[in-house]
Amino acid sequence: MNQREKEEYLREYGILKAQGKPFFPYAVAKDGAMAVVVMAIIITMSLVLGAELGPKANPTTTTYVPRPEWYFFFLFEVLRVIKPPSLVPLATIGVPTIGMILLFLLPFFDRGPERRPERRPIAMVTFVTVFGAMAFLTYQGANAGSPFAVEKPTPPAVKQAGGATLAEYELGKAVVTSSGCLACHKLGENGNSGPGPDLTHIASRLPAQGIARTLVNPTAPMPSFKNLPAQRFNAVVAFLSQLK
Amino acid sequence: MPKLPKLPAPPLPAALQEPPPRPGESNGKGGPIEDAKAAGINVVDWVDERTSLSGAGRWLMFRKVPKGTNWFYTLGSATMFAFLSQAVTGVFLAMYYRPDPAGGAYESIRHVTNEVFLGQFVRGMHKWGSSVMVILVFLHMGRTFLFGAYKYPRELNWVIGVVLLILTMVMSFTGYLLPFDQRAYWATIVGVNINGTGPLIGPYLSDFLRAGPEFGATTLSRFYAIHMLLLPGAIVALIGAHLYLVAKLGTTAPPWMKAEQNPELRKVDV
Numbered sequence: 001m002n003q004r005e006k007e008e009y010l011r012e013y014g015i016l017k018a019q020g021k022p023f024f025p026y027a028v029a030k031d032g033a034m035a036v037v038v039m040a041i042i043i044t045m046s047l048v049l050g051a052e053l054g055p056k057a058n059p060t061t062t063t064y065v066p067r068p069e070w071y072f073f074f075l076f077e078v079l080r081v082i083k084p085p086s087l088v089p090l091a092t093i094g095v096p097t098i099g100m101i102l103l104f105l106l107p108f109f110d111r112g113p114e115r116r117p118e119r120r121p122i123a124m125v126t127f128v129t130v131f132g133a134m135a136f137l138t139y140q141g142a143n144a145g146s147p148f149a150v151e152k153p154t155p156p157a158v159k160q161a162g163g164a165t166l167a168e169y170e171l172g173k174a175v176v177t178s179s180g181c182l183a184c185h186k187l188g189e190n191g192n193s194g195p196g197p198d199l200t201h202i203a204s205r206l207p208a209q210g211i212a213r214t215l216v217n218p219t220a221p222m223p224s225f226k227n228l229p230a231q232r233f234n235a236v237v238a239f240l241s242q243l244k
Numbered sequence: 245m246p247k248l249p250k251l252p253a254p255p256l257p258a259a260l261q262e263p264p265p266r267p268g269e270s271n272g273k274g275g276p277i278e279d280a281k282a283a284g285i286n287v288v289d290w291v292d293e294r295t296s297l298s299g300a301g302r303w304l305m306f307r308k309v310p311k312g313t314n315w316f317y318t319l320g321s322a323t324m325f326a327f328l329s330q331a332v333t334g335v336f337l338a339m340y341y342r343p344d345p346a347g348g349a350y351e352s353i354r355h356v357t358n359e360v361f362l363g364q365f366v367r368g369m370h371k372w373g374s375s376v377m378v379i380l381v382f383l384h385m386g387r388t389f390l391f392g393a394y395k396y397p398r399e400l401n402w403v404i405g406v407v408l409l410i411l412t413m414v415m416s417f418t419g420y421l422l423p424f425d426q427r428a429y430w431a432t433i434v435g436v437n438i439n440g441t442g443p444l445i446g447p448y449l450s451d452f453l454r455a456g457p458e459f460g461a462t463t464l465s466r467f468y469a470i471h472m473l474l475l476p477g478a479i480v481a482l483i484g485a486h487l488y489l490v491a492k493l494g495t496t497a498p499p500w501m502k503a504e505q506n507p508e509l510r511k512v513d514v
Contacts, residue, residue, distance in 0.1 A: 006397075024305035028305075056424070072435070075438070104406050112395075
C-alpha cells in the first residue's frame with residue numbers, strides 16, 4: 001500500500017465508522033449473546049463428556065501408546081508420515097517453525113490494498129490449501145496409531161508356516177509396537193536411531209537366547225521386560241529373532 | 245376511606261420556588277433511593293476526580309463500530325470470554341492441585357474428580373474449555389484473514405494475535421501434563437522429544453521444559469509454574485495490548501462495505 005492508498009483507506013474507513021453504531025450497547029449486546037453461547041457449549045461439553053482420569057502415570061510402563069490433544073494431531077501425523085531421519089528435521093522445522101514465521105510476517109509480505117476475499121485469489125487458495133491440509137492431517141492423525149508403529153512386511157517363511165508361528169509373530173509385533181521400543185530403537189523405516197542400537201537386522205547379530213537375555217537384563221536406560229507375561233515375552237523374542 | 249387525589253401546587257413565581265438540589269447535593273426530599281443514587285454518584289465522582297478514568301471508559305464504550313459489523317465480529321470477544329472461563333475454573337482447580345510427581349498430583353486430581361463437590365464438572369469445563377478456546381482462536385484468525393483485517397493499519401495487532409495463538413497452544417501443551425495420568429505423561433514425553441528435534445533452539449527448549457536432560461522430579465512443577473504463572477500473565481498483558489489497539493484503530497468494516505457517497509459533498513462551487 002502506498003501513501004495514497006493508505007489515506008484512501010483511512011478516509012473510507014472514517015466514513016463507514018461515522019455511519020456506524022456505538023459499541024455500547026449494540027456490539028456489547030452481540031458479544032454478550034455470543035458469550036452466553038460459548039458458556040453453554042462449555043457447560044454442555046463438561047456435562048456430556050465429563051473429565052476422565054486415566055491410570056496413574058507410570059514411567060516404567062511398556063504398553064502405552066501416547067496420544068496428544070486433538071489439535072496437535074496434524075503435527076503428530078506429519079511426524080508419522082515423514083520417516084527418513086534426514087527429513088525429520090525438515091518436518092519439525094518446516095511445519096511449525098516456518099509456518100509460524102510466515103504467519104507472523106503475513107501483514108508484511110501481503111501489503112496489497114485489496115481486502116475483498118474474491119479479489120485476493122492467492123490468499124484464498126493458500127487459505128483453503130492450509131486449512132484443508134490441516135483438517136486432513138488432523139483426521140488422519142485422529143485415526144492413526146502411534147508414531148512408533150512397526151511397518152514391516154511379514155517374512156514369507158513365517159507366512160508359510162502360518163498357524164501358531166504367524167500368530168506369535170503378529171503378537172510380538174503388536175507388543176513391540178505398543179511398548180515404545182521405537183522411542184530408542186530403529187526398526188526399518190520406523191523409530192529413532194538412538195540411544196538404543198538399530199533393531200532392523202538384530203537377529204543376524206544376536207541369537208534368540210541373546211535377545212531374550214537382553215530383554216530380561218538390559219543395559220540402562222532400557223527397562224527390563226522380565227515382568228511381561230511369558231506368552232507375550234516369547235512372542236517378542238520370536239518377532240525380534242525374525243529381523244535378519 | 246380511599247385517598248383523594250392531591251390538588252396541584254399553586255403556580256408560584258420562580259423567585260418563591262425552592263431551588264432544585266444542586267448536583268451532588270440532596271435536599272432530603274428524594275427518600276432513601278435518591279440518597280443511595282447520590283451516594284453512588286459521589287463515589288464515582290470522587291474516584292474520577294483523582295483518576296480521570298471516565299474519559300477512558302467513554303472512549304472504550306462509546307466508540308463507534310463501522311456499518312456492516314456482523315456476528316463474525318464477536319469471535320474475538322468470545323475467545324476472550326473462553327479465556328476468562330479458563331482462568332476462573334483454573335483458579336478453583338489450583339485450590340486443590342498439588343504439583344507432586346510422586347503421586348500427589350494424580351491423587352489431588354482424582355480427589356477433585358471423584359470427591360469434591362462439582363469437582364468433575366469444573367475440571368470438565370477447564371478441559372473442554374481449552375478445546376473451545378483453541379477453536380475460537382482459529383475461527384477469529386480465519387475471520388481476520390478472510391476480511392483482510394490484518395492489513396494497514398492493523399499489522400501490529402495481527403502480530404500480537406499470532407503470539408496469543410502460540411501462547412494458547414503452549415498453555416494447552418503444559419496443561420496436558422498436570423493430571424499426571426498415563427496419557428498426560430506419555431504425550432508430554434513425546435511432545436518434549438518432538439521439541440528437541442527442532443532447529444537450533446530445539447534441544448535447549450527440551451532441556452528447559454524437562455528441567456534437565458531427563459524427565460525428572462522438577463519437570464512437573466516447571467510445567468505447573470509455566471501453566472499457572474508465566475503464561476496467564478503474558479496472555480492477560482497481550483490481550484490488553486490487543487484490545488487497546490482494537491479500540492484505538494477501530495474494528496474493520498466488512499471488505500464489501502462501501503461508504504455511501506453523499507452527492508452534496510461532491511458538488512464543486514464554481
